[in-house]
Amino acid sequence: MKTLILGAGYAGLAAATSLKPTPGLEVLLVEQNNYHTFETRLHEAAAHNTRVTVPLVPLLRGTGVHWEQAAVENVDVDAREVLLKDGRVLTYDTLVVGLGSVTNFYRIPGLAENAAELKDVSDADEIFTFVNRAYAGDYTGNRDIVVGGAGLTGVELVTELAQRAEQLSKARGLPPIRIHLVEAGPKILPVLDDALRAKAQKTLDDYNINTLIGHRLMQATADSVTVQTADGEQKVIPAGKIIWTGGIQARDIVKGEKLEKGPGGRIAVDAELRAKNYPEVFVLGDMGLALNEEGKPVPTTAQHAGQQGRLTGKNLMRLAKGEALLPYVPNTLGEFVSLGGLMAVGWMKLPWNQKLAITGGIAHVMKRASEWRWRQSIE
Ligand SMILES: Cc1cc2nc3c(=O)[nH]c(=O)nc-3n(C[C@H](O)[C@H](O)[C@H](O)COP(=O)(O)OP(=O)(O)OC[C@H]3O[C@@H](n4cnc5c(N)ncnc54)[C@H](O)[C@@H]3O)c2cc1C
Structure with missing residues (x-):
């Protein structure tokens, strides 16, 4: 099964690093940079020049995933082709799209x-x-x-x-x-x-x-x-x-006659995160419009992108083995907002769907812990 993963952000990288060499599964990761960006820490880089990237190659060791540094120009899911900016065309049996979002300027003049x-x-x-x-x-x-x-x-x-x-x-x-x-x-x-x-x-x-x-x-x-x-x-x-920083929209790069797109240009997906009408195409993270149990759009966050990527990694191996796919069940574990230096506010999920509000230094530590967990999960 020739599989392409597009994008090594939270979704694509989680999918790639969840994989183990599996008979019948041949995976190529295509990413424009030779590093992964911790996008959730970009504000720290803007203020303090903090390093917020990590090289990709070591992260892929032991996964069986090949990778190529290339920029995707366009994806045609009807022809099952990925056109690269350098003019080459890649084909696939299964595609995972995790190319993230772009800023939405809402056509505000200037x-x-x-x-x-x-x-x-x-x-x-x-x-x-x-x-x-x-x-x-x-x-x-x-x-x-x-x-x-x-x-x-x-x-x-x-x-x-x-x-x-x-x-x-x-x-x-x-x-x-x-x-x-x-x-x-x-x-x-x-x-x-x-x-x-x-x-x-x-x-x-x-x-x-x-x-x-x-x-x-x-x-x-x-x-x-x-x-x-x-x-x-x-x-x-x-x-x-x-x-x-007032808005984002899904990267508009995937074309298909029967694709369904929702708010922000996000591509509607089924319970296993496959584009509606295109069961061989998984769309993850900021690009995908996954719904929660109440039928509401899952937020565009790193937390959810990572969960979707990990599930899709498992599902790719299940597909190769001819096993049934596991459905996506979003799980919001908490939300933390950093407020400069060692300050933050947020909440974490407790049993029975209770929320624990946390502020100050402890909230900052919680936010750092979630970033650390992400790093552990990809290394
Ligand atoms: C400053 C900031 C703070 C944030 N804080 C939080 C937070 O605290 N918690 C939280 O959960 N979320 C946070 N988010 C949101 C979170 O970062 C996004 O929801 C998440 O990055 C989406 O993951 P993704 O995998 O869909 O896309 P991305 O992580 O954006 O990954 C997309 C990947 O695709 C690659 N790519 C794009 N176009 C091409 C192309 N044409 N060809 C090849 N490769 C390409 C990119 O280089 C990138 O590696 C924050 C975002 C920002 C900007």
Whole structure:
């Protein structure tokens, strides 16, 4: 069974590293980078230049998986062909797609052209470079940062940047840079409950981050954004750096006449995570639209992508042995949001579906523990 796994992110890498050499199973992993990125830690790389990648080759030892560094241009599931950017065409019997998501700029005028994103290491480098420049003695430009989107990524980024800015201000005797967090919706971190959200807001306030809730970003230029309140009042915020973390959509790379796509362009999958009408194609992570027991979309998180990848690894071996596939049962073990340095808020799942809210240093340790568990699972 000739199998291709596309993407070595949380989903694709979990699938690949769950495999063992199996008679009849021939697997090629195709990834554009020669490393895996811990995307959940990109905000740390943006603020502190932390290393958030790990080389792929050692991770694949003992799995029987071959790998190739190549960028995928297009996938045609009707022809069962994967076209690579270098012009080569790969064919498959079974395909696993885990190519992740891209930033959704919602066609806001000027945003895609003028805003940085936080989706890969080069984005983090761009932000890190700006902050360093803003703290260089001879810098005369605008030092303010505007971050659009107060979900998990936006809040983790602004708090980490604020913490770094405090350190630099002290060390270099310069005034702090101003950080604005702009959110169109009525609250920050909608995934958290009110008590945890209030803790997160207090941290934003303590860092003197200007949080503008209920302010829709209407337009961006090279050096400013225009925001508007629900009653139509507009203001212009000048900025040296604009960063957009306000939305994602599935990478639009898979084409098929009978593919079904849902919100955010995610590809609808069945109970075993196979694209509807294409039982030989598994679609995982941010690209797939898996549903939970209540029929609601499973969140686009690393946690769920990893679970889906591990299950699919097992299912590939079962397919090769002619065994029935196991169904996907999502399990949200908790959610933690880091708030700069050693601070975090979140909750973990207890027996009988109870949730334990955790804040401060212990929440930070819990978040680190989940990252450590991910690392253990792929090594
Ligand atoms: C700053 C930040 C913080 C986050 N924090 C959390 C968190 O705390 N907890 C959590 O659960 N989730 C978090 N997330 C979300 C999480 O990172 C994503 O849901 C997760 O990465 C999705 O996994 P994936 O495997 O679908 O895609 P990805 O991990 O994005 O992997 C996609 C892979 O495909 C490769 N690829 C893409 N295009 C091509 C191509 N054309 N050809 C070849 N290879 C390609 C990429 O290089 C990448 O390796 C965070 C995200 C960000 C940005």
